[in-house]
Amino acid sequence: MKLLSSKKIQMTLPSSNSKTYLELVDGRCEELHFSQVNPTKFTVNDSEFSFKTGATVELEIENVDLVATSQVLWPGQQVRVRGGVHGQGQPIKASATIPLGKKMADGVQADSFLYWVIETPEGTFHNNEPIHMKGRITGLPPKDATFHSEGTIAIFDEKEDRVGTLYGCLQSN
Template sequence: MFKSLLKESLLKKIKMSLPTSNSSTILELPDGRSEKLEFTQVKATQFTVSDSDFELKSGVNVELDIHNVNLEATSKVLWPGEKVTVKGGLESHGQALKGVVNIPINKTIHDGVRGESWLYWKIETPEGVLMNDKPIHMVGEVKGLPPQDSEFRSEDVITLNNEKGEFAGTIYNCCQSN
């Protein structure tokens, strides 16, 4: 009975908003030039709790649909003074980005639990649009939803292509602080 009531309440789409965050990533171009870009959030990130799975032995997995990512940085090295923007989600790829929060059976979210997201970005630079085909896998500790006071990091080097599908650079050391 408890399991079905919990699942029923978690299955309802809960809309949430993350009003502010700061992000950074290192962008490296094919010629070897690189820059650590420091992004600020242009508009609030909207997301919904899309599904949850409760298992008596392992806990709760809360799945999230991240509807938008809107970031902006001013380049200091690659294109001094020029804007670099990042869009993700419905506005860039036409579908929500995915995230999940894993809450073990013996913890609450307020204890600090693992959160993950898989991001597809459309990066607009003065030299053109760059996109990733492989998601940026971000991992962090979450103490609530929306994930305030959390930091997420990536570990992989992600290949970027231009709009023609040609190699156009890489990004790595992605970090997001909420």
């Protein structure tokens, strides 16, 4: 059963901080600390409701625009991450699950599946499998929330050659 009207709701997350480990195939590694360049825009889509499980709120993240200054891999140079329409060309999918009998304000599980375009001094990299981020949110936009990833994600250059991995992704809003 549909929970909301068929209208889509536009929202903005004004600021966030992120970090990730970027390890290149030659073994060089750095923990990069990113700040948000532009506010993240996202759309809250119509939601599904089930009398057995509760509600699932679907989101589309329109843009991710982050920048870090490298200290180890490319000292003093910028690494920029873009995602969404201005990154890989498609919105990033996310969702929040509200169990039956709970409200979002109680704190609910949220998941996002990130595809990044990573601009580095050595070239532009991307991931073919999403970075699965998990966190707990108490509202939208997800202020005062922290999301984390598990496992490693391979990254590739423009020729689809594997150039390294990402892991330990963390985002705080």
